[in-house]
Amino acid sequence: MFGKTRQRLAAVLLVPLLVAGCSSAATDDNAGDVTITLASGFAKNHSNNEGVFMFIDRLKETAPWITVDFKGGPEVMAPNLLIEGVSAGVFDMGIMPGDYYVDQVPAMEIARFTPFTPMEERENGVVDIYDEIHREQLGVTYLGRAVAGMPQVILSREDITGLDLHGDSYRTSSATSGMVSQMHGVPVDLPGGEVYTALERNVVSGATWASVGPSSLGLEGVVSHDLAPRFYESVANLLMNDRTWDRLDERTRNALTETLAETEPEIFAHYLGRTVEETQQWHDAGVRESRLSDEDSEALLELAYVDAWEGLDWDRILSTSPAAADLREAYDVPLEGRGYDRVPAGAFISDTERLHTETRQENTR
Known part of the structure; x- marks a missing residue:
């Protein structure tokens, strides 16, 4: 299904791709620096982006060699196309609710019923199940929750x-x-x-x-x-193109995973408080x-x-x-x-x- 989608995106999304100036986890071999592009299903100042920016700020401290280049929200890609944009590699990462792509992955209807906090989902293996579903059907890696608690x-x-x-x-x-x-x-x-x-x-x-x-x-x-x-x-997922993920060195992959795991309790508490x-x-x-x-x-x-x-x-x-x-x-x-x-x-x-x-x-x- 996504093979045809990628062909369609090559033509339909040419302008957004040029506007976004997308790179696919560009790596400077000398400095070891990694740049990862990110797009959101929400406008930059939307409250649903607060969690992902908390993650990015923490990443600057824990992994200063990683730069997350925020390309924008709906102005660079329509929210209902963003999952296809991440799958096709137009952006390295995306943040969006599963509701935005239930047509492609009906299993995303399940997410709102979760009886667990994001931290519990990481501990009990639910994160791994979501990752398996996303990799098999979308060609993306599921990193975890960037919105939860409301x-x-x-x-x-x-x-x-x-x-x-x-x-x-x-x-x-x-x-x-x-x-x-x-x-x-x-x-x-x-x-x-x-x-x-x-x-x-x-x-x-x-x-x-x-x-x-x-x-x-x-x-x-x-x-x-x-x-x-x-x-x-109300939950939103942080996702990454799996080809980008697989090209990253182990240190960078671990930094992304561990930093999000460390930030999720703060994200949950933040939205609960909000x-x-x-x-x-x-x-x-x-x-x-x-x-x-x-x-x-x-x-x-x-x-x-x-x-x-x-x-x-x-x-x-x-x-x-x-x-x-x-x-x-x-x-x-x-x-x-x-x-x-x-x-x-x-x-x-x-x-x-x-x-x-x-x-x-x-x-x-």
């Missing part, structure tokens, strides 16, 4: 008192459209830049979004409620939490983590990614006893004040 949240103009959205329209992503449908709402596909206006003009009654980011669009000014509990992890802080910002602006009863909370999480899990197209997933069987087994963790304040992977759901205090305490240790 679940999806439903923002609404009206109070949500139960699991019924009464046929109202909500802007959704591919990760949340199924949940809105199960709650008897109508999913609407809207570009992020149009959501504020759609809410302001009552075109939609609400929007689903990652817990960090709505304030950058001013959505707290056009919604009145945020639903608790929240659900699903989630708490941004939620407080919404509440300071007058948005109120619509907290479901324990019974409805349990039912919501059942919809998200049991019904939606069982409803995945497992035949297609397993036929295209046989290693996803190991991923399914690893992720099949009971929900019982987890409570409603955090999603299974540990990200913030509700009870803002308590978690705000916890986060401050963790950050001062």
Whole structure:
């Protein structure tokens, strides 16, 4: 499949390639220096890039011979083409959510269900499963998570008192459209830049979004409620062209892997803290939490983590990614006893004040 893609990209992506000035892990044999080009599925100043820049800053300290040359975001390559750009070698590395390439790799539908933190995924072998899937199907190496620690949240103009959205329209992503449908709402596909206006003009009654980011669009000014509990992890992956990876010397490969492993706890804590802080910002602006009863909370999480899990197209997933069987087994963790304040992977759901205090305490240790 990607052989044809690479041929197509040679013609279609000629201009972006020239604009980006891409190099493939160029190495100065005398100095031992390595330059790696990176593109993102997000604009440079987007909050979803904060984690990868934390990694790059740490890399400057741990491996000063490596330079990561950030080429840009959607202005250099459309987000839905970025995975193909990394696979074809237009860029050495890319950061993007798995949702951006579920058409090429249906197994990426599984990622949002993760019951683990990025650190746990590295320890229990889940990272290796993802690497196997990415190498076999895309020709890229999976390095780990550059975004984690912020679940999806439903923002609404009206109070949500139960699991019924009464046929109202909500802007959704591919990760949340199924949940809105199960709650008897109508999913609407809207570009992020149009959501504020759609809410302001009552075109939609609400929007689903990652817990960090709505304030950058001013959505707290056009919604009145945020639903608790929240659900699903918002994660983005750091990937590298496998031919680039295989050409790197062992010292450089180890530095990349070990530095990301060292940075992942900080990335997770960063986004967890940003989630708490941004939620407080919404509440300071007058948005109120619509907290479901324990019974409805349990039912919501059942919809998200049991019904939606069982409803995945497992035949297609397993036929295209046989290693996803190991991923399914690893992720099949009971929900019982987890409570409603955090999603299974540990990200913030509700009870803002308590978690705000916890986060401050963790950050001062």
